[in-house]
Amino acid sequence: xxxxxxxxxxxxxxxxxxxxxxxxxxxxxxxxxxxxxxxxxxxxxxxxxxxxxxxxxxxxxxxxxxxxxxxxxxxxxxxxxxxxxxxxxxxxxxxxxxxxxxxxxxxxxxxxxxxxxxxxxxxxxxxxxxxxxxxxxxxxxxxxxxxxxxxxx
Amino acid sequence: xxxxxxxxxxxxxxxxxxxxxxxxxxxxxxxxxxxxxxxxxxxxxxxxxxxxxxxxxxxxxxxxxxxxxxxxxxxxxxxxxxxxxxxxxxxxxxxxxxxxxxxxxxxxxxxxxxxxxxxxxxxxxxxxxxxxxxxxxxxxxxxxxxxxxxxxxxxxxxxxxxxxxxxxxxxxxxxxxxxxxxxxxxxxxxxxxxxxxxxxxxxxxxxxxxxxxxxxxxxxxxxxxxxxxxxxxxxxxxxxxxxxxxxxxxxxxxxxxxxxxxxxxxxxxxxxxxxxxxxxxxxxxxxxxxxxxxxxxxxxxxxxxxxxxxxxxxxxxxxxxxxxxxxxx
Numbered sequence: 001x002x003x004x005x006x007x008x009x010x011x012x013x014x015x016x017x018x019x020x021x022x023x024x025x026x027x028x029x030x031x032x033x034x035x036x037x038x039x040x041x042x043x044x045x046x047x048x049x050x051x052x053x054x055x056x057x058x059x060x061x062x063x064x065x066x067x068x069x070x071x072x073x074x075x076x077x078x079x080x081x082x083x084x085x086x087x088x089x090x091x092x093x094x095x096x097x098x099x100x101x102x103x104x105x106x107x108x109x110x111x112x113x114x115x116x117x118x119x120x121x122x123x124x125x126x127x128x129x130x131x132x133x134x135x136x137x138x139x140x141x142x143x144x145x146x147x148x149x150x151x152x153x
Numbered sequence: 154x155x156x157x158x159x160x161x162x163x164x165x166x167x168x169x170x171x172x173x174x175x176x177x178x179x180x181x182x183x184x185x186x187x188x189x190x191x192x193x194x195x196x197x198x199x200x201x202x203x204x205x206x207x208x209x210x211x212x213x214x215x216x217x218x219x220x221x222x223x224x225x226x227x228x229x230x231x232x233x234x235x236x237x238x239x240x241x242x243x244x245x246x247x248x249x250x251x252x253x254x255x256x257x258x259x260x261x262x263x264x265x266x267x268x269x270x271x272x273x274x275x276x277x278x279x280x281x282x283x284x285x286x287x288x289x290x291x292x293x294x295x296x297x298x299x300x301x302x303x304x305x306x307x308x309x310x311x312x313x314x315x316x317x318x319x320x321x322x323x324x325x326x327x328x329x330x331x332x333x334x335x336x337x338x339x340x341x342x343x344x345x346x347x348x349x350x351x352x353x354x355x356x357x358x359x360x361x362x363x364x365x366x367x368x369x370x371x372x373x374x375x376x377x378x379x380x381x382x383x384x385x386x387x388x389x390x391x392x393x394x395x396x397x398x399x400x401x402x403x404x405x406x407x408x409x410x411x412x413x414x415x416x417x418x419x420x421x422x423x424x425x426x427x428x429x430x431x432x433x434x435x436x437x438x439x440x441x442x443x444x445x446x447x448x449x450x451x452x453x454x455x456x457x458x459x460x461x462x463x464x465x466x467x468x469x470x471x472x473x474x475x476x477x478x479x480x481x482x
Contacts, residue, residue: 116249
């Protein structure tokens with residue numbers, strides 16, 4: 001399970017990063033040749049949003065995200081894993097409330113009201129869909145991380 | 154437990170004292186991206202003052218300027234989810250939310266300033282403002298944001314054909330792009346904040362904006378020619394979230410509606426003053442301000458209006474605007 005999500009996310013992130021690099025390059029050359037390319041800026045920004053959200057989900061899955069571990073380091077070994085579970089639960093709460101519930105509501109409104117991006121003219125809802133989807137991925141990682149921690153102890 | 158009682162007591166006291174003050178004060182948040190010395194900001198201050206006066210202080214508008222709460226399109230999204238009450242955006246930004254606003258960005262759709270103001274103040278303006286309701290964004294009024302004109306670094310533009318092969322910076326908008334193409338220039342999309350350097354280094358030969366923006370951005374330091382061709386007059390729009398609007402009582406709604414409409418005239422005055430001041434300053438700095446014959450520019454952009462007419466949704470609106478004569482009747 002974990003491996004499948006890891007691999008899918010990595011491929012997605014690599015693809016998005018490539019799009020960002022390519023569209024920025026196109027913009028650089030277009031400007032040098034004074035050709036007129038409008039779509040690059042929006043494409044780069046939206047890819048960046050997706051990279052940020054899915055990247056943070058991935059970083060969370062492989063436990064490479066930023067954390068302050070002063071408290072954890074001072075705790076006894078048998079309390080440490082309990083704290084880890086609590087931290088996972090707090091993150092899960094954030095993922096549910098902000099990303100999944102809030103994000104879905106936001107995506108729903110954006111689709112319903114039909115806002116489109118000003119240049120590519122793609123419905124903005126598709127772009128904001130990254131919010132609830134990354135929320136769900138974080139939640140799955142939460143479950144996997146908690147199971148792993150409990151199994152180890 | 155004993156230590157907690159005073160805290161709860163204090164909390165209750167605060168809650169009760171809030172209830173005791175009689176009529177509750179409703180506050181609506183207004184956010185926008187302009188600085189506080191901008192003419193449109195002054196218009197909104199006027200609006201806030203009028204709301205306060207009309208309501209006898211029970212309804213207040215708190216203004217968050219300088220883009221504190223986000224960019225124009227972010228503010229509109231905040232309106233749609235009901236986190237923010239009112240915002241001011243350019244009609245160009247409203248386009249991606251409510252398509253009817255597109256007609257205001259058509260080059261030379263307005264015959265002159267009287268015609269333009271008649272459109273904003275009349276039924277057509279109200280119809281466009283109301284069209285936002287469908288997207289949970291109710292337009293309250295149009296604020297004057299002047300007309301955009303070209304300014305160039307080395308080569309003056311005296312007629313539309315002078316634009317041929319000139320690189321002109323445009324906003325990130327399809328219509329703006331098309332317009333430069335029709336006039337024979339090469340549109341280059343560049344962020345507003347990067348434009349000063351771009352002009353200096355010759356990435357573009359010119360740009361276009363209204364006089365106060367030309368002045369405040371200090372682009373007149375590198376651009377020595379300002380051609381007042383007034384190709385587009387895209388207004389600013391004061392927008393209220395329908396979620397917040399529906400929560401207001403009928404009285405409060407009419408105060409807000411009237412205050413917005415009443416703030417339009419003083420705002421036009423502020424705008425005119427700032428436009429004149431800006432033109433005087435750039436002239437003094439050695440900029441040649443050119444007042445060209447508009448016909449060549451109008452002819453060059455005719456194609457765009459025809460393209461818009463193919464849109465069945467916009468056609469009736471465009472026809473109504475054209476039907477009004479130059480005196481606005």
